[in-house]
Amino acid sequence: GAVVSQHPSRVICKSGTSVKIECRSLDFQATTMFWYRQFPKQSLMLMATSNEGSKATYEQGVEKDKFLINHASLTLSTLTVTSAHPEDSSFYICSAWRGEDTQYFGPGTRLTVL
Amino acid sequence: GQQLNQSPQSMFIQEGEDVSMNCTSSSIFNTWLWYKQDPGEGPVLLIALYKAGELTSNGRLTAQFGITRKDSFLNISASIPSDVGIYFCAGRKAAGNKLTFGGGTRVLVKP
Numbered sequence A: 001g002a003v004v005s006q007h008p009s010r011v012i013c014k015s016g017t018s019v020k021i022e023c024r025s026l027d028f029q030a031t032t033m034f035w036y037r038q039f040p041k042q043s044l045m046l047m048a049t050s051n052e053g054s055k056a057t058y059e060q061g062v063e064k065d066k067f068l069i070n071h072a073s074l075t076l077s078t079l080t081v082t083s084a085h086p087e088d089s090s091f092y093i094c095s096a097w098r099g100e101d102t103q104y105f106g107p108g109t110r111l112t113v114l
Numbered sequence B: 001g002q003q004l005n006q007s008p009q010s011m012f013i014q015e016g017e018d019v020s021m022n023c024t025s026s027s028i029f030n031t032w033l034w035y036k037q038d039p040g041e042g043p044v045l046l047i048a049l050y051k052a053g054e055l056t057s058n059g060r061l062t063a064q065f066g067i068t069r070k071d072s073f074l075n076i077s078a079s080i081p082s083d084v085g086i087y088f089c090a091g092r093k094a095a096g097n098k099l100t101f102g103g104g105t106r107v108l109v110k111p
Helices: none
Strands: A004-007 A010-013 A019-025 A032-038 A045-051 A067-073 A076-081 A090-098 A102-105 A109-113 B005-007 B010-013 B019-024 B031-037 B044-049 B055-058 B061-065 B071-076 B085-092 B105-109
Touching: A004 A090, A010 A019, A019 A032, A019 A090, A019 A109, A032 A067, A032 A076, A045 A067, A045 A076, A076 A090, A102 B031, A102 B044, B010 B019, B019 B085, B031 B061, B031 B071, B044 B055, B044 B061, B044 B071, B071 B085
Parallel strands: A010 A109, B010 B105
Antiparallel strands: A004 A019, A019 A076, A032 A045, A032 A090, A067 A076, A090 A102, A090 A109, B005 B019, B019 B071, B031 B044, B031 B085, B055 B061, B061 B071, B085 B105
């Protein structure tokens, strides 16, 4: 069964609004989670590393003030897309390492900004 | 960002055929993971490899961790229609816990 969940699975919002996406590890604790963005027919691109109890680490070119990450507990990380614009429309996927060896992905969240 | 070189980019399969794909890199990885992604869903882990030279099977899937630590391949034997999807390789280096992804191999069914 699924080991990482995401909510919501789909969201449509108006331009200028903010959207929060949740990522949960279901049967394990994750001190580190990852947020990816995937455009159609492309591979996954890492946006940021979410660290429990500390600030997220953002990849080059990713605006930390636009993509707010909060990792408040060992099983929950949230990504908030602030002041969303149509170009932020994408498939957002989170992941987490279970143990040291295996990284599992959530089912993804399809964001559409009108 | 850096990507692994994954090939082929796409391929058509006929039911019953064997399928092969591979990933190469100019740098060393200490873990290789293979994922399958169906449309509108997150990647699902197929096989994980941890040692150079390791050959691991999962049902009709077989993957190997290259001896140089710079490559890996995935084979699917006797393909079936549900094998259609996008397959990604991903590598993790010795230091750190980020994954680097290949560009994906899109497996399609021959009409």
